[in-house]
Amino acid sequence: MAIPNYQDILDLLKNGLTIEAREKILELREAALRLQEENLSLKEKLKQSQGDCDLGNQMLFEKGAYWLRTPTEDGTNLLGPYCQVCRDRDKKTVRLHLTNAPGGGWYCAVCRNQF
Ligand SMILES: [Zn+2]
Known part of the structure; x- marks a missing residue:
């Protein structure tokens, strides 16, 4: 799902289309939540792989x-x-x-x- 364009929302409001604008704002909020979740899971993955790297530095092959x-x-x-x-x-x-x-x-x- 594409993220609604902020300018589109402003245009809707300017034309008095508040219901449509409200729908777009809700979509925008959903998109923000989705991005936040994705961001969290990416951060978690990054932390994990950094941990693996740290362990790799202390590992000696002999x-x-x-x-x-x-x-x-x-x-x-x-x-x-x-x-x-x-x-x-x-x-x-x-x-x-x-x-x-x-x-x-x-x-x-x-x-x-x-x-
Ligand atoms: Zn083994």
Whole structure:
């Protein structure tokens, strides 16, 4: 639905067409509400993707897996490892489990990959 033109409303009022003008004003108000809702949901999305970026900056790729860099009092601490496949494919931060296999290794319970 197009947003009513303000000039059109003024013209209607000038010509004494107040009912028509009122309809247009109601349409205008609806359009404003719609835009407000859309704006809110866009802001929410933006906040979400900014959060993802922040996490990305603290993520370190090493030894075939992701590690989360967390600041501590005496430097930085590495948490993890986290699954590289899940993070790259699904944008999910999934902790890996140690496998019992000889030689060690990591296992993802979500995508069932071994690293
Ligand atoms: Zn995984």
